[in-house]
Structures are given as C-alpha cells and as structure tokens.
Amino acid sequence: MAVVANADKLICSHCKVEMNHHCDKIVYNVDAHDAGRTDPNLGGIIEEFHTCPKCGGGASRHA
C-alpha cells in the first residue's frame, strides 16, 4: 500500500499524501528471520500502523 518516504512518514501510494501513524503494537510470533529485530526490553517486534487521511488505506511496518 505504501512506500517509505523518510525515516518517519509513510506516503500513501494511491493518494501521495503522508499517512497518519496512529498505533504501535507488539508482535510476539517472530520467526528466525525476525529474531534480530526483537526489542529485548519488550520481548517482541513493534509493528507501526499508519492510515491515509484521504482514502483510509492502511499500512504497517516494523518500527
């Protein structure tokens, strides 16, 4: 849905506007590929959730 524009903002691939980062969620079901990304203090990976203010489309990425 989105491409990374810079370190902070996702850009909606459909509307070309900045998406709103509205949620972080910890994800525990990490496989070996993701093991290096695990936050040692939280015990899982933080997933960021972003939504486009124009079309409502969503996107996520590892923090």
Add this chain to the structure above:
Amino acid sequence: MEAGRPLFIPVILGTSRMGRLSLHAARLVVGELGKCGGVETDLIDIARLPLPTNDAGEAIKEADFSAKMSKADALVLVSPEYNHGYSGLLKHVLDSCLKEYIHKAVGIVGVSAGPFGGTRVIENLLPVMREIGLVTIFWDVNFSSVQKVFAEDGRLLDESYIRRVDKFLKELIWMAKTLRQGRELISLG
C-alpha cells in the same frame, strides 16, 4: 478525512454448521445496515472462505477477505454459541489478519437456541477482539431461542429485534466514525 466516503461495515457469519439459524440473524443485520445512510455492507460467510487448515495465522491470509477487512471501518460478528464458545473456524478466519483490524470498531451478535442469547460466546470473544486490535462497543444483540425468532424461511417473527439491532448499529456507526477520524487524523503520542 475525505468527506462523503461511506463507511464499510461487513457482517461476518461465524459458523459453517449445516442448518445454521445464525444466517437469518446475519441477514437481518445486513438488511438493517443497508438502510443506514452513508453505510455500505456485505455478508461474509466464513463457510465460503477458501482458507487451508494445514497452517494458521497470517500465513494463510486470503486476499479477498484481507481486502474487505482493510476496507472495513467496523465489523459485525454474528456468532452462535457452541458449548459456551465460538466456532473453531471463526477463530481460524479471524487469525488470518491483523493489521487490517487495528483501531476499528466491532459489535457482536450472539445467537443461541437457549435462553441466554449467546451471552457466553460474546464474553469469550471479547479478549480475542482486544488482542487483534478491534475496539468493542458496549451494545450487543442477543438472539435467544432463535428458532422462535425467525420462521423457517428466515422471516422475522419477533419485531422487537428491529429496535435492538437499530440501537446496536447506531452505537457501532458512531464508533466507526470516531475511530476513522482517529486512525486518519490523530497521531500516536
């Protein structure tokens, strides 16, 4: 937020059992949602989703179901109560998505042949809803003795359910609008 974009609130029928009377309840909710201005809906029958059972979770994500969950602003779950719980297939389906649900509203409709109207299955679903990122409303609809609520052809026999569904949907729509505003405009701390 783009003005005029309708809310999309699909109804998930959470059982594949033959002869399920929950289908009548789900169709009633879809019909009442269809009367709400600015709302689009769809009936998603989990019995028709082509999900494999030799794996689970997001690994078996089904493209059409995922797209509908992404588009959704809120969900209605219609679940019968089987041995005080929900169907295994419903959990299997729900677990196939995650990011699609985040900060979206959900209302639960319980269905039972007995007098409690699915209250126990609703209670069992609440922690699942929370963990997958959905936001539950505090209105439920409880179809008690469902075999007396609908005729065999699905016709509603007890008109009092119209008002109950209406109150439930009003709350769900308010929450859907509010959470859409939040997702699109209010940033995390």
